[in-house]
Amino acid sequence: MPLSANLQSLDDSSLREWLGEQSAHLGFDGLRITDTYLGSATDHLSKWLSEGRHGHMEYMQRHADLRSNPELLVPGTVRVICVSMNYLPPETNFDVEWQRLEEPTQGVISMYARGRDYHKVLRSRLQEFAKVIKAKIGPFGYRVFTDSAPLMEVELARKAGLGWRGKHTLLLNRESGSTFFLGEILIDVPLPIDQEQEEHCGTCTSCIDVCPTQAITAPYQLDARRCISYLTIENPVAIPVELRRAMGNRAYGCDDCQLICPWNKFAKRSQMPDFAERHGLGGSSLLQLWTWSESDFEQRHEGSAICRIGYSRWRRNLAVAMGNALASAQVNEVDKAAIRATLMDALSSADTLVAGHIEWALATPH
Template identity: 55%
Template sequence: MPTFNQWNSHQFVSQIQTWARELGFSQTGIAGVDLSLAETGLSAWLAEGFHGDMHYMAAHGLKRARPAELVPGTVSVITARMDYLPASIPSGPGEWQAMELSRLERPAEGIVSVYARGRDYHKVLRARLQKLSERIAAQVGPLGHRVFTDSAPVLEAELAARSGQGWRGKHTLLLNREAGSMFFLGEIYIDIALPPSLPVTSHCGSCRACIDVCPTQAIIAPHKLDARRCISYLTIESAGPIPLEFRHVIGNRIYGCDDCQLICPWNKFAQRSALPDFDERKGLTGQQLVTLFAWSEADFLRFTEGSPIRRIGHERWLRNIAVAMGNALRAGVADAAGLRAALQERAVGPSALVGEHVAWALQQNPDN
């Protein structure tokens, strides 16, 4: 096989893309390291406090937009995306979206965001990106590199857009004409110069479905998200009490929220994962709130081993479910007595956070 010096750079990028597909990635691109045009927007977003309690977003300053400062020596970024829809999802156009939206009509059932129903994507992508790095190094010799998957101050969606993976939707997520937005992103910062991929144009047009469907109106303008209002932030990132103003609209979403993606017309093209890692785990999909609320901390750790859900901890898990149970009571579900009994069992406990949300839930009824 030719060495890097024997190939021209475009041929080598093609070879990298072939290796990436063999490792389960759906698409790979190359971005440069000059993200200066994104710095103003990032600074303004942070200044307005839209990151909430995600202090890590501001901790590294503008390094997030300066790859060569985060990893000295970086001159190119390899971006990769990996589809994550489980194999069990219906394959007809729009069928999977309709199925997921129908879960909102069953208030006694807990909804876990689709991406979190299988294995922790951080582990899956990181291991495969490292293998891709090793294949590259085998051709170029010593390779200065660092692998990222939603785990460091990296402007992932910006880099992916600049490398031709798609365009930024009005919900701020990346959209792809052949795959919607149901995919994970990862990057390899490298110290060799490769030709950047061509970006693609936006195809959102006048559509504002994602803005209109958001239960908390977290998308305050096209391409502008106030994370403090986002249900994914409230149920995953925020460690404190869920603000009263958002509890009712959270409904039965207990970990994350997919609404802005479910409503997006482009997601009728979302692709199923080629890997079994993202298959749905038993016990997390279509499960009753009462059952999930009964998990002890040991149960929680056992059922979420190797899952992204584990990082929120048992306390936040119970907090989220208590809110959903209160909403189920308010909706007048058939087994209201069972819900109340389960809540009352945790009305007094070691966690003031859970206790407060349980007390709120018990106050909910169809008439208030």
């Protein structure tokens, strides 16, 4: 598409400044621009897939060619506008998060998932951003994405300069640590590109050392099949028995590598009401979460990322956590009796997936 007269009349610096201002007005905390060349990242992806480290995420294998080339995903794309949005609510306290991980009867939900589904929040704001840009420069070709298409968004954001890759493979930056979401607008306009950031992890290996299941097999190397986030969210089948104890009381996702990261000491809190905690997900016990019926689950998780795993996986995860509580010396016999009775009562009506995990939990020596 030929450049519009509006765009031709704007100098690069003024347009770039305007884009930053508009993105901030829409609630984004960072904006950078890059081209579509992914270089050696495509080779790393191919190797990772060939080793089977993606587990049951067959979609990654199925669309590997599109991930390697955004121009195949959206023909005509020459630039990618990458944005970030912080998600930690103002009241988030990492010390409290660590404390709850040490309380076996508590149900721990990953911090990013306690509010509204980020896919919905970012997508609507990216669409609005694209409309604003169109009003400024005239018609142009674009599509918006946020973790919703075969796109190597972390690598694109790294190239654009939104941060650097941490050894846990997440993106890090000085202002927000790793506690932010990413979104992209693929465009056919040759805007000036930004520079990459330098890495600032140094010799730190805290994220590798803290991982409960040793899923970070080496710096910048993640085996998703061992990652608790994968096991509790993406994994559709039984959780491997050898990894269940290490899951502790984590019922949805895992934040350990982020909680331990020194850069997250500086993580800015979000003022977005969409990401505020809902339904007590930051402070509920396993028994409280277990009492939710399927209709409760669907109603309370409506508009939440958690809804996507469905009720069966939700109960599967809780059953593992409750089994770990039964195995813990920290839990008193009264609480153990309540957990055991609850699981036994649910066993006869549970589906095959959940029943297998309940039986494992009840087989815990006591």
